[in-house]
Amino acid sequence: MAEQGENMNKTDTAPEPNQDELILAQQRQIEKEISDSIPLVGDKEPITSLNNEYSADNIYLEKIIDLSKKYKYIRRTRPDGNCFFRAFSYANIERLLGKPDEFEAFYKIAESSKDDLVKLGFQQFTVEDFYDTYMEVLKRLKNIENLNDALKELHVIFNEQGFSDYMVVYLRLLTSGQLQKEHDFYSCFIEGDRTVADFCHQEVEPMYKESDHIHIIAGCAALQTCVKVIYMDRGIGKACTEHDLPEGSAPTIHLLYRPGHYDILYQ
């Protein structure tokens, strides 16, 4: 035992990469299983399809009944840590298709977004890389006249890993940009001893990092869009909790939040 104690002391000062790497390896395996079985963005399914996930859970089943009074459909996204950004980006573009005026207004916002990011100090050439792909996707969708064709194309694009991830990255950058631009406001919401910039580098910009309230508020502000999030968990009560973000706004996108994950809802 004495020897053990000595070893322990020794490792206190040495770096401990082993657990990290073990977790990483395991995580990669789980990620692979998820990516093999769940599409990046799924098809529209009836709300009642949620019942299958909770057949033995009365709390959830009751909440699904409540949910089905307000929403008819759900569109699932892959739980890879990017689900909020992917769902938000998808739902936002989807609602704009078939509304040329609103699409045009959004297109203009997106078009002018790059310069702001470069001004904030992001590497110009990589920002441009993501921006170009983002705009290319918007342009492609804008030019499709038939609404159904456009919706199909959107679905195809968001299920192609390369493009889909680029859409996520650019929204992450825009969210980070928004947070940093208004860091005085957002710094109150950041826990721990971190600056807004640190928070962005650690929790917003890297892929697969999950989103919190603060990501959603900043993401909404960046795209000038409002979101209603329906929280469904094992909490007391038969109804789900709702939050309009930013508060008091008229939401155009509806997301279902279950602990750790976001999906898209349709009325």
Add this chain to the structure above:
Amino acid sequence: MSLESKYNLKSPGVKRLMREAIELANPTEEYYACPLEDNLFEWHFTVRGPPGTDFENGYYHGRILLPSQYPMQPPNIILLTPNGRFEVNKKICLSISGHHPESWQPSWSIRTALLALIAFMPTTAAGTIGSLDYTPEERQLLARKSKNWECSICGKISEKLNSTEGAASPKLTQEESSLIKQIALKAEEDANKKEPSAKVEGNEQSSESGELRQRTAATVSEGGPAEMISNIGDPILEASNKDKLWTAIMLLIIALISLLLVRRLFFL
């Protein structure tokens, strides 16, 4: 160019690498990198040892391996020139020190990686995997020798960098320079070795995670290292007893999480 016919130019990842190749096409005084003629996902690079350090006047050559998911996942760097700081022929990857190793950002680039490598060379090795702790004299000797080092593909490396005055690399933005200070490089070989065993665990998860949990729990109570080793594989041999305890606890948590995940995904 042969590369252009070989790859799907519509793929954002390929487009990105083409872009980076153009951005890095002109050698600077400090670094140069370009893709291999027949493989856009493997690059060779040369960096100059940072002035005012043991690596001054040294030239260091290596390979950059880009994962198929680049830039969503980080590039791997392999040094080929003996340098006394990093083991040669060993994968090292970028991470932010003190944080999760996976916090690579897609808005970083090969250039970021090279700048981080240069900045990271003079830092102390501190026993990190893949790091070497040679004496200053040995490092200086290796730096002098490196001038004559040749790569079997690229030839003499000391001619790869731009030696004319005023060929300085593009100025760093403030964000870049603060970022480079935070980046750490670490060998990844350990994780690679472990992957096969992790995969086995993964495949057995649905049926055996309960058992795995029992096994690891038993190991914790007995403190018996032998059983742990058979579960996890060679690299753990190097880990101390405390490491093993933590590993066991982590494994337990992972097993629980994956059990819950699998349950949610497949059974309900």
